[in-house]
Amino acid sequence: MARPKQSATEITAMRERILNATFELLTQQGLQTLSVRAIAEQVGVSHMTLYTYFENRDAIFYALRERQRGKKHQRRAAQLQEAQSGDPCVVMREVLASYARLAEEHPRLYQFLWVHTAAHATQHHQEHRFACNLNHLAALIEIGVERGFFRQLDPDLAAATVFSFVNGPLILYHSGHLQDRDRLRAIEAEALATALTYLKKKEC
Amino acid sequence: MARPKQSATEITAMRERILNATFELLTQQGLQTLSVRAIAEQVGVSHMTLYTYFENRDAIFYALRERQRGKKHQRRAAQLQEAQSGDPCVVMREVLASYARLAEEHPRLYQFLWVHTAAHATQHHQEHRFACNLNHLAALIEIGVERGFFRQLDPDLAAATVFSFVNGPLILYHSGHLQDRDRLRAIEAEALATALTYLKKKEC
Numbered sequence: 001m002a003r004p005k006q007s008a009t010e011i012t013a014m015r016e017r018i019l020n021a022t023f024e025l026l027t028q029q030g031l032q033t034l035s036v037r038a039i040a041e042q043v044g045v046s047h048m049t050l051y052t053y054f055e056n057r058d059a060i061f062y063a064l065r066e067r068q069r070g071k072k073h074q075r076r077a078a079q080l081q082e083a084q085s086g087d088p089c090v091v092m093r094e095v096l097a098s099y100a101r102l103a104e105e106h107p108r109l110y111q112f113l114w115v116h117t118a119a120h121a122t123q124h125h126q127e128h129r130f131a132c133n134l135n136h137l138a139a140l141i142e143i144g145v146e147r148g149f150f151r152q153l154d155p156d157l158a159a160a161t162v163f164s165f166v167n168g169p170l171i172l173y174h175s176g177h178l179q180d181r182d183r184l185r186a187i188e189a190e191a192l193a194t195a196l197t198y199l200k201k202k203e204c
Numbered sequence: 205m206a207r208p209k210q211s212a213t214e215i216t217a218m219r220e221r222i223l224n225a226t227f228e229l230l231t232q233q234g235l236q237t238l239s240v241r242a243i244a245e246q247v248g249v250s251h252m253t254l255y256t257y258f259e260n261r262d263a264i265f266y267a268l269r270e271r272q273r274g275k276k277h278q279r280r281a282a283q284l285q286e287a288q289s290g291d292p293c294v295v296m297r298e299v300l301a302s303y304a305r306l307a308e309e310h311p312r313l314y315q316f317l318w319v320h321t322a323a324h325a326t327q328h329h330q331e332h333r334f335a336c337n338l339n340h341l342a343a344l345i346e347i348g349v350e351r352g353f354f355r356q357l358d359p360d361l362a363a364a365t366v367f368s369f370v371n372g373p374l375i376l377y378h379s380g381h382l383q384d385r386d387r388l389r390a391i392e393a394e395a396l397a398t399a400l401t402y403l404k405k406k407e408c
Binding site: 114115156157164167175183194 | 327330331334361367369373376379380383394395402
């Protein structure tokens with residue numbers, strides 16, 4: 001008996017499941033050792049089935065990267081909107097805390113993004129990623145200044161400063177200098193509070 | 205005509221010159237490629253002459269490490285004494301600024317000490333070095349708190365916090381994320397000022 005043809009919704013749902021499985025495996029074991037067979041196993045289908053949804057391994061990675069990029073843009077746009085109408089301090093706290101959350105939930109990914117020194121080939125990506133992060137922080141700071149929540153600051157400089165406040169301890173931990181996880185959490189709390197004090201007007 | 209025998213002072217002076225030359229070469233080209241011949245050339249003597257002052261390459265490195273360690277201990281003891289009698293804020297500023305100065309003057313050494321992820325063999329040294337740096341900062345903070353210059357703080361936590369404030373931007377720069385040197389200097393100034401504000405009593 002032939003299987004009934006899948007609807008577009010069913011195809012999209014299956015592709016999502018495959019991308020979720022790939023993301024999961026990537027954060028666990030990195031890119032090098034990740035095979036289509038391993039992804040298919042994680043989803044619970046045969047690897048031949050998987051090829052009906054994606055042409056090859058690269059197509060899966062490409063789709064995953066695009067999906068994650070899209071999600072990030074949506075999240076950032078929502079944060080800027082929230083800062084425009086709500087409390088920019090709350091949004092800033094959320095954004096700054098997200099680095100520690102990423103490092104906690106996906107340590108391998110955090111190390112890949114921020115700790116390991118890049119090879120020449122990925123140096124450009126690394127600079128671009130850093131610039132995107134700083135641009136988002138600078139846009140938030142600009143809104144905070146305009147709306148009178150933050151001090152008069154150079155948004156670009158202040159963005160780099162608060163970025164390094166919260167990521168400094170994380171990088172020291174994930175490069176092996178700082179060993180104690182509880183100590184890291186305590187330092188992160190200090191860094192986050194200090195970053196917000198640095199941004200806010202005194203009367204806040 | 206036989207050379208007159210050297211005095212103890214002359215021998216010490218020559219050993220110092222050799223150690224200075226070795227330090228200079230180490231910071232320029234690292235440990236791997238550094239030969240006794242290269243050191244002798246840098247000093248301006250034959251490598252046979254050099255062997256009358258040191259048994260071998262390892263003996264030079266050992267003497268250099270001991271000398272640098274001794275200098276550091278002396279400097280740190282002097283800083284603690286200065287904090288006891290003078291202004292702890294001034295001493296703290298000096299200590300925190302010294303990381304940026306090291307990174308500026310000896311970028312290869314700074315990268316070796318704080319940026320590159322350690323191999324298992326050097327992991328222990330790395331932890332020890334970090335602990336020594338934090339202990340010194342914590343001792344300074346304790347003096348500052350006792351003498352009423354700094355807020356009531358947990359010295360160990362505050363030490364790790366200010367360490368990561370000033371080293372975060374340096375590590376981001378020396379691992380390739382941050383590219384602009386002038387921007388780094390501006391962030392460092394912000395980080396240093398914020399670290400001191402974080403430590404000091406409000407009435408300062």
